[in-house]
Amino acid sequence: MALKYRAPRGTNDLTYPSSEKFTAVVEAACGIMSLYGYQRIVTPIIESTDLFRRSIGESTDIVTKEMYSFEDRGGEWLTLRPEGTAPVVRAFLEQGLASKGLPQKLYYAGPMFRRERPQAGRFRQFFQIGAEAIGSRDPFGDAEIIAISDHLFKHLGLEGYSLLLNSVGCSDCRPAYVAQLGEFLTRVRDSLCVDCKRRADENPLRVFDCKNESCRQAVAEAPGIGDALCPDCTEHFDGVKRHLERMSIPFGIDPRMVRGLDYYTNTAFEFQFEGLGAQNTVSGGGRYDYLAEELGGPATPGVGYSLGIERLIMVIQAQGLDPFNPPGLDLYVAGAPGTDRDRLLEILMEMRRAGVSADADTMERGLKAQMKQADRLRARLVMIIGPDELERGEATVRDLDRSEQWTVPIKQATPRVKDYLARAERPPAEDKDSDG
Ligand SMILES: [Zn+2]
Ligand SMILES: [Zn+2]
Incomplete structure (x- = not known):
């Protein structure tokens, strides 16, 4: 039978028992976030397009290529949320959550949308859980946010993952580094793709996001930000590392890891799994001390992470684990x-x-x-x-x-x-x- 209607490319139907396992994984993750003192926040799936342009950054891949944006019947530009942090910070400001005491520790779980090329482990509608701690700049908050993923992976019995860490600096030290990176990119300009030539001019840090092999090789020798950090950022980064060590969470430093969003400051991190191919990052996040201000609120520091449930389930299956075999009827x-x-x-x-x-x-x-x-x-x-x-x-x-x-x-x-x-x-x- 030729079916007339199929699910859109890059989206999935989940049927029993996968649907139940999916729910159980999400619940396990949410349970751990409650354990860490985070409270659930539910925000709309649609937001104003400007919110994401402003927060994620005009020259990021997400904003230039991947957002599902549309003009509604009232002439308003809306976007299916491509990530969870900007909506949560928007809600934090709009709902005046600062008055309820800082830090506000919030977690979310829900679908996100990006029009990427579908491939193994990458979908156009995907389910993310994540948490945001808004209001404190204490490096313990960064370590705590990082610890949530590690805790969940251990709880599920997963192995073969590593934590990569970097500091992307602050508004004091980053401009000098970006200028230095810009100079470096001028020297290797010939090996960069068309997109990266544009990135090199507009926002050099974004060249690190390029998946093009010749670009990756070209920037492998690029200066890392480590040496350029100001004393304040160095101290903060040292604090994060110290807390992780005390939590016995091993990490490696990747001085060129910047994540694909403009709003990060200081800490950036990713958890990667072996054997997942190119889409090996299961969770990641970082600090965003200027985001609230960027969105028109008072300066409020924050740190957060997000984790892709589909990828996590791929890892669970690849490692032969089945912690959520759903029960049948009684x-x-x-x-x-x-x-x-x-x-x-x-x-x-x-x-x-x-x-x-x-x-x-x-x-x-x-x-x-x-x-x-x-x-x-x-x-x-x-x-x-x-x-x-x-x-x-x-x-x-x-x-x-x-x-x-x-x-x-x-x-x-x-x-x-x-x-x-x-x-x-x-x-x-x-x-x-x-x-x-
Ligand atoms: Zn700095
Ligand atoms: Zn490139």
């Missing part, structure tokens, strides 16, 4: 032919109200087909009721994992089933799904 209520169906549905609803996940047939199936459906739903127990049993006030309960069955009085079925589910441990389920 109970399937099956009726033999001729059983009073209304009564079955009453029992079904009673089970659900008692907290037992349960389902029953709505397709007029025979008993054998109902058993098959129970299996498909990965039901733990099946309650089988026929007309005679109903008459006697009894039901048969079968444990599908253990192939055992027993009889219970229907009147006591709900507490008995609950009790059984609570006591008996389910044997490790074999994963019936191909995607692992």
Whole structure:
């Protein structure tokens, strides 16, 4: 059958059990952010286009090539959010969150949109979680933001990742470095791509974002910012490193890592995984001490990170881990032919109200087909009721994992089933799904 409608390129449908695993990964990550004292913030998926132009930067790839922007029917330019930090800082200012006490520690989880070329691990709609600590410049805040990803990776049992760290300086020390970089780029100009020639003139730091091989080679010898940092930035960077060491989080320094956004100051970091190919960064972030001011608010320092859930799930799968094998149903209520169906549905609803996940047939199936459906739903127990049993006030309960069955009085079925589910441990389920 030729389908008329398909999901747009670079977007995904998630179906069971992947959908449940996805949710579980997001919940695990959010749980860790709560552990670190962050509170959830929910902002719109659309924002004014200007917000991103102003914050991310006019000459970044995101703004020049990747945003989904449109003029709405009222003539207002809107953009599907390509990242989470600018919206959170915008909301921080608009909602006057500073008055509720600083720092404000906020986390978010939701879809982001960038019109990039789809490839393994890169989507046009992707799901990010992230956190922002707004109001403090203490390097402990940077280390804490970095620690969240490390904590999550360890919690999931992941290995083979490394943390890369850099400081991109401040408005005192960066201009001199950018000028120095600009001079360097003039010397290697011939090996730069058309985009990088423009970047070299407009915003030399952005040349580090180029994925072009000849550009990457050309800038491999570029001066790093390390030596150019002012005493204040050096001290701050040392503080971040000291806290990471005390947290036993190993890191490497990459003096040319700048991240693809203009708003970063001081700390920039990335967590990269081995064996993921070109899209090996799973989480990253940095400090943005001028962003609030740039957006028209009072000068307010901040630091944050974001993490791509799809990529994280790729790593979980690549490492053969399956920490979120979703449970199936607790109970399937099956009726033999001729059983009073209304009564079955009453029992079904009673089970659900008692907290037992349960389902029953709505397709007029025979008993054998109902058993098959129970299996498909990965039901733990099946309650089988026929007309005679109903008459006697009894039901048969079968444990599908253990192939055992027993009889219970229907009147006591709900507490008995609950009790059984609570006591008996389910044997490790074999994963019936191909995607692992
Ligand atoms: Zn500085
Ligand atoms: Zn280039």
